[in-house]
Amino acid sequence: MPTLTRWFIKTSFIYLALALVASLLLAVQPLLNLTSLGELFSVYIHLLVFGWLTQLVFGVVFWMFPKYSTEKPRGSESLGWWTYALLNVGLILRAIAEPIQSVHSNPITGWTLVISAALQFLAGLTFVLNSWNRVRVK
Amino acid sequence: MPRLSAWFVRASMIYLLAGFTLGALMLAQDGISYDPAIMTALPVHIEFLLVGWLVQLAMGVAFWIFPRFGLGLPHSRGNVKLMWISFLMLNAGILIAALEIWFASLLLMGRVVEIGAVTVYIVGLWRRVKPHGGPA
Numbered sequence: 001m002p003t004l005t006r007w008f009i010k011t012s013f014i015y016l017a018l019a020l021v022a023s024l025l026l027a028v029q030p031l032l033n034l035t036s037l038g039e040l041f042s043v044y045i046h047l048l049v050f051g052w053l054t055q056l057v058f059g060v061v062f063w064m065f066p067k068y069s070t071e072k073p074r075g076s077e078s079l080g081w082w083t084y085a086l087l088n089v090g091l092i093l094r095a096i097a098e099p100i101q102s103v104h105s106n107p108i109t110g111w112t113l114v115i116s117a118a119l120q121f122l123a124g125l126t127f128v129l130n131s132w133n134r135v136r137v138k
Numbered sequence: 139m140p141r142l143s144a145w146f147v148r149a150s151m152i153y154l155l156a157g158f159t160l161g162a163l164m165l166a167q168d169g170i171s172y173d174p175a176i177m178t179a180l181p182v183h184i185e186f187l188l189v190g191w192l193v194q195l196a197m198g199v200a201f202w203i204f205p206r207f208g209l210g211l212p213h214s215r216g217n218v219k220l221m222w223i224s225f226l227m228l229n230a231g232i233l234i235a236a237l238e239i240w241f242a243s244l245l246l247m248g249r250v251v252e253i254g255a256v257t258v259y260i261v262g263l264w265r266r267v268k269p270h271g272g273p274a
Contacts, residue, residue: 053192066139094165101168113169117162124158128151135148137141 004080008059015051038099065134075130083126090119139202146198153190182236204266220262227255
């Protein structure tokens with residue numbers, strides 16, 4: 001398995017664990033009156049579906065999809081690393097800023113969310129750009 | 139990969155981009171509140187990413203890699219026509235369901251078409267859930 005795929009998959013496992021921690025916090029939030037933690041549901045869903053599931057898919061696609069060419073079997077490796085970086089920086093910024101913004105709305109977390117949104121979108125775009133030509137009919 | 143899988147996978151990538159675009163616009167709205175109306179796109183964001191991206195990708199890849207009925211045989215992947223119908227119904231269902239933003243009643247119709255698509259898909263793939271080289 002390529003190095004980039006290993007990073008995608010291992011990072012996705014960490015997000016799976018973090019998502020379940022977030023779900024635990026969601027469960028205890030009303031019981032312990034932890035409203036200061038802010039809105040966690042969106043963070044939980046995105047850690048699970050984006051951080052774990054989609055990131056796992058990205059890693060496996062990079063590894064298993066048909067080869068792009070003999071010289072570049074997996075397309076652009078550097079674009080793949082950009083996808084990894086954009087996805088994870090975007091998601092971490094979101095996981096930090098979104099709960100804060102929900103209870104103490106301010107320009108810093110507000111613009112952090114805008115940057116996070118752009119990074120996550122670019123992660124999807126770079127993934128599609130790198131994978132599109134590997135979807136080949138044989 | 140077979141032509142049908144390529145269509146499933148490429149369609150799933152288009153939904154990934156569409157879903158990410160809506161998600162980014164909504165997250166930015168949470169940050170700087172430029173147009174609250176964008177939040178009405180939440181159900182479409184979920185529809186595109188769960189059904190359009192993840193479910194459709196899984197359907198395409200499963201049709202590609204599941205055990206076949208003998209390599210090189212004309213119908214080694216089962217009834218391909220049935221699976222094309224499933225592909226068309228799934229994408230019609232997603233698009234119809236997405237129109238709920240403007241016509242709420244279309245959500246029900248979209249869901250029914252999606253259920254039909256998945257039912258046809260399961261019927262078409264059922265016998266390929268078997269050991270490699272073994273009987274159906």
